[in-house]
Amino acid sequence: MVNLPHPIQYQGSKRKLASKILSFLPNKIERFVEPFAGTAAISIAVASKNISQCFWLNDINKPLIELLEIIVEQSDEIVSYYTNIWNAQNHDSIGHYFEVRNKFNQTNDPKLFLYLLARCVKGSVRYNSEGLFNQSPDKRRRGTQPHKMRKNIEGVSALLKGKCQFTSLDYREVLTTVKSSDFVYLDPPYQGVCGNRDSRYFSGINFDDFVISIEQLNQRGVPFAISYDGKLGNKTFGMPLPQELGLRKVEIEVGRSSQATLLGRAEITIESLYLSPNLLNGQSSELESYISKAARQLTLLEMYGQFSAVT
Template structure:
């Protein structure tokens, strides 16, 4: 897949895995629903591949959804705002970052959020117990240059404008409203290689509740895929989804862990993708997907 626009730096984004994940989606989808959208990387990739032209982008993080809405619907407005905020940092970039962070925590203004995401450490969104954004600035860089940011924003706008429904609902409210011709892609932020708890979200999401929601999707025969547990070397992150759900599990090799390499260890990070029972009914499809993939995929019985 050619390089796709990505204005938002966001830890846990599936942008680099989107090509591998898309191989398991149907060739055509009536609507792609992302209850845990994050940066909407899968929707952006699906639009670029003409797999789908209608999207429901949801995330509990309201400022993030408001930011995505601006990027898609008002690209010049958000690009101009980012340029102005970015240009004010040059005399004291660290002090400027903390002033912007303080103002964002007071107002939840999504235009400020974009700058914080480009400057914060590892693009990792973190909140304290008072639900205030508290991630520190990356002192090695000043964030994406405004010209490059504008190009990325315009690229996303071209792919998604006029095609999206944006909401900031609880994922269960979204799943209750999905329709027969929808395809649901879920990347719960509390799970996966980041560990059991993820402070990107304001409230915890219970494993048992999530399993019940999946059971209901199965009962309704809704097609879906879930990025969930993972592992790095011998260390396993997150609970494996119950086999009783009847899901097909694929392991996608993400690559070598840079942190482990710095510590002198050769560890490979693997993320799991679970597919609903109404996908991949023919075993031969598995082989064709694996052979076409740029990353190592393993079908787990």
């Protein structure tokens, strides 16, 4: 699934984990909902597998969700716009980047955002205390070439066009309106990494508020999965979700950290996936099969007493 179209480079995207995450989802979903859509990597994967034909993509970062909508619904327009911006770099590509960044911060034009995301350092979004995008350009490259961008945009549009609702709401507004026939995938900023405000995220979330929202989903019988905390070597990111929620936790090995490798450390990145209590009913054999296959990959599965962790 790594080869699926993804026009937006975005640090924290679950693109490389999509196939593992989908292995725990139902085979058919009436409506797939992402309250923290980001670049919609999981929705793209769901659409590619024909698991759902209806999507609700939401993100509090309004220019980002508006950009997604343009990519999906107006692919020709954004391809042309991006091509023109990319070609205008000429000899002073660094100066051009800062000009585009200044204009974006003045207008919040989502079409400008695409070029910034394609050209900024490591596809990593950064904001200052005033909420302005302030990430620097990658000086080693000029951003995704237009022909590659066209291919990715057209690929995403082919998968999602006419199937999506796009909103920029607080995630709690989304969760209060979802139904038991929906499936909700949540990928919020790690609690403990971002707090209520951090330069790496447009907006953080409050841990207690998030737990209350999950409790309410459980009470209403809405199936969901959450990518939430993680580990890098011996360092843990984010507070684990309370066992009282009755969630099933899968710890998935992402791979060796490239930064750690450069520093001569063999640190493995692991991300957690929490599954709602009603999601895997009657699938114990599949879970046991997953455990046996994953042991070699250092993937852990904890079922809060129902299964032992693999070591």
